[in-house]
Amino acid sequence: xxxxxxFHELSRAECExxxxxxxxxxxxxxxxxxxxxxxxxxxxxxxxxxxxxQPGTKLSVLAHHPWVAFEVDEVDALFDWRxxxxxxxxxxxxxxxxxxxxxxxxxxxxxxxxxxxxxxxDADPTPHRDVLFxxxxxxxxxxxxxx
Numbered sequence: 001x002x003x004x005x006x007f008h009e010l011s012r013a014e015c016e017x018x019x020x021x022x023x024x025x026x027x028x029x030x031x032x033x034x035x036x037x038x039x040x041x042x043x044x045x046x047x048x049x050x051x052x053x054q055p056g057t058k059l060s061v062l063a064h065h066p067w068v069a070f071e072v073d074e075v076d077a078l079f080d081w082r083x084x085x086x087x088x089x090x091x092x093x094x095x096x097x098x099x100x101x102x103x104x105x106x107x108x109x110x111x112x113x114x115x116x117x118x119x120x121x122d123a124d125p126t127p128h129r130d131v132l133f134x135x136x137x138x139x140x141x142x143x144x145x146x147x
Contacts, residue, residue, distance in 0.1 A: 003147070005079035010142030015084045018074060018142065019044035023115055025072040027051075027090075027135075031061045042070075043111045049086065049135040050111040052119075054128050059092075062133075066090045070135055079147040088138040092131065108132045 010018070028037040038058060042051040049070055053059070062068070066089045075081040093105035109132065113119050119126075 005145045005147050007143060007145050010082065010084065010144055012140070014082075014144075015140045015142040016044070018082050018084050019049070019072055019086070019140075022072045022074060025049070025070055028069040028071070029058065029062055029065065029067075029090075031065055036061075041112075041115065043115050045111050047137050048111075049088070049137065050108045050132070051135075052112055052126075052129045052132050055131060059131060062090050063092075068135060077147065079145045082142065082144045084140055084142040086135065086137050086140045088135045090133050090135050092133050104134070105132060108134050 023041055023043065024039060025042050026037050026039050028035060030036075036058070040051045040053060042049050044050075068088060068090050070086040070088070071083065073081060073083045091104075093101050093108055095102040095105050109120055112132070116125070118124050
């Protein structure tokens with residue numbers, strides 16, 4: 001019996017299944033000569049990643065450089081893991097931009113409440129995270145290792 005791990009690419013369906021099953025990922029973004037990566041809670045639905053954050057430097061950077069990479073992992077052991085990387089453009093739905101944006105904002109809110117029903121209520125455990133975002137998935141790739 002071989003103890004050499006095997007590696008292979010995940011199909012689109014396998015990538016989407018992993019994104020759907022996980023709710024903590026990392027968003028990477030760049031500005032000039034610096035790349036940052038931050039953990040965020042998220043919901044994947046219909047080709048979009050929905051999340052929320054709080055005001056800060058990240059938002060200033062993303063407002064001018066909206067292209068991001070987003071990664072999700074599921075790790076069971078050193079050679080038993082699955083990973084998906086998504087590339088896309090982050091958007092910030094804003095109700096002040098009209099009815100269509102209000103619909104997008106409401107959709108994002110509902111997606112996040114499917115993960116945390118108390119979100120956006122008086123009992124919200126993270127009320128300071130009041131900036132909603134959506135990442136339009138442009139492409140996704142996934143890899144898997146099995147021992």
